[in-house]
Amino acid sequence: MLVKNLFDKEAHNEILHRIHYLTPVSYGHWGKMNVGQMLVHCQEAFKIPLSSKPHKLTLFGFLVGWAMRKKLYDDQPWDKNLPTAPNFRIHGEYKFEPERDKLVSMINSFYEKGAAGIGDKVHPVFGKFTAEQWGKSMWKHLDHHLRQFGV
Numbered sequence: 001m002l003v004k005n006l007f008d009k010e011a012h013n014e015i016l017h018r019i020h021y022l023t024p025v026s027y028g029h030w031g032k033m034n035v036g037q038m039l040v041h042c043q044e045a046f047k048i049p050l051s052s053k054p055h056k057l058t059l060f061g062f063l064v065g066w067a068m069r070k071k072l073y074d075d076q077p078w079d080k081n082l083p084t085a086p087n088f089r090i091h092g093e094y095k096f097e098p099e100r101d102k103l104v105s106m107i108n109s110f111y112e113k114g115a116a117g118i119g120d121k122v123h124p125v126f127g128k129f130t131a132e133q134w135g136k137s138m139w140k141h142l143d144h145h146l147r148q149f150g151v
Helices: 009-019 033-049 058-070 096-118 131-148
Strands: none
Touching: 009 096, 009 131, 033 096, 033 131, 058 131, 096 131
């Protein structure tokens, strides 16, 4: 698998195109989330690089985040059923269209801010990322969940 960079126009357009193939009845081929929960889960991930407040590396991140860091943006696909951090576990029911629209808006904001706008922000678990690492890790996260839901 070649990991793409979400700051690249073609990668950005491809992700948006795939998202629009999701439907309210799309189902996950693995994991426990329904499609609405997955959309909200992906929004949570975008809150980190899009936030105007700086994040600090957590103790957990300091102790073990470095060991998993490269997996976020390397060319190997993520395994199915990876553990999810508690603050990224989404429960409850969500309306599909509003959540899809919020995620698309966040993806567009990320793309429009560009590498210079996202810069070298700190991920609370994985530490300081370069803009390229942010672009690749965000694309890879979306790709993982879109594959989970068959798009």
